[in-house]
Amino acid sequence: MSAPTEDNSDLKITEYKASRYNQLFQRDKGNWLAFNALTCGLAEMNSDNHRLFAMFLEKTGLGEFDIEKDFILQLQAGGFIVPREMDEIEAIRAGHYQARFGRKDFCLTIIPTLACNFSCDYCYEPRSVPVRDVQSPFIMPEEVCNNIGALCEKRIAENTHFHVTWYGGEPLLAMDTIEKLTNKFKSMCSSKGSSYFASVITNGYLLTKECLNILISSGVVFIQITVDGPEQIHNERRHLKSGAPTYQTILQNLENIEDDSPLLVAVRINIDKRNSEDIYLLLEELRTRGLNHCRNIVIYLGQVIHNLESCSNVAFECMAANEFASFSAEIYKEMIKLGFKIPIYPHVMMGSCAAVGTGGAVIEPDGTIHNCWNAVGNKSMSVGQLTRNGIEYNPNSVKWLGWNAFRDECLNCNILPICMGGCPYRTIKRDAISDAMNNTCSIWKYNMKSLLEIARMAREKGLLIVPWEKIKKR
Structure with a gap:
């Protein structure tokens, strides 16, 4: 020290x-x-x-x-x-409720289309969502865009921050909508002295050089792309609706990201029992392509979870939380050996997830409102509807606003501040998901020593990246 x-x-x-x-x-x-x-x-x-x-x-x-x-x-x-x-618990409790219900910053997750060009077998978005022609997908109509503009005009406060996450479906199928709404957002923020920045969650297939330039000019500073294994494994899990492969196109798009780009790109590898043994080969392929030397690309692991009936086909292939934590530690060690940047360090979740606060919303193309993007496409979990006068909430919203992070099983946990009651969605859906209780807690609970040692090693080698801290500096 x-x-x-x-x-x-x-x-x-x-x-x-x-x-x-x-x-x-x-x-x-x-x-x-x-x-x-x-x-x-x-x-x-x-x-x-x-x-x-x-x-x-x-x-x-x-x-x-x-x-x-x-x-x-x-x-x-x-x-x-x-x-x-x-009294640390009371201090955390006060900070928690202030962060959930007293924040001035505004955050929206906007889904300009539910259409997707991929057909991933573990996707949690219900198969009941209409699958429209990818060449002419259903895009958020003008009326909903105008209602979003009216909502933001009311909610964006002066001298604060406004953050948008573009989500889907595949949001890059609706680039015109992203550009149109971004122009509105930037104008509003400029007039109020507030800052604007955006993120995109994409499968990466349409992320061409031209698309990258448009996103950068649209205030995007963070992009998440998913690659699920070496070429054969990835193409089996994440192929086009036609069945055509996607791996080579995605990696070429990653290679197009310049080192001096203002973007931070997170490559997510979704892990379950089917592809876990192949991750070492994927890392070697990414290293061969030089992605371990890219200044603004980080790699992290995501746990495939049986969230809904729509992904019940992979329920028995999902790892338990403790199993995933142990496996992650071994993979992150390998990433450090190969020189990849990793975003593995715990952070305080004082307000828990934005889903249980009042500082934002998830908006579907037709104006349906959710609190959590895990509920996208599931109308039974909707918390309201966006209208020209704002959001009209329904009784489901009470489940989220009344969510309790200080349950008996959490109150005496020594990692409460970085887990803060776990995932609200999984807790609320506990009765419907057989393994929810096992997967509610943060992976830090199961392998703290190994993960901290990995973070220490990554920091010593200059490979530890804390994404949101890095974004704030840009």
């Missing part, structure tokens, strides 16, 4: 207690890692500092004897020790 320079001669160790969100792991003989889930502070300790810190964790107290104040200040800065009178 490095020493701070500020003077604090009146600081007394007896005025502090150990945070309830500390974890301590031995790296090797004489060296330890300490982590605090409330600040996400990570510290390396030698044996002497570990001995003192362990006394806090064991609640034995240190008494009045000589301890270097620099060490105390480091513990304080990392949140490892807190004032004795502080």
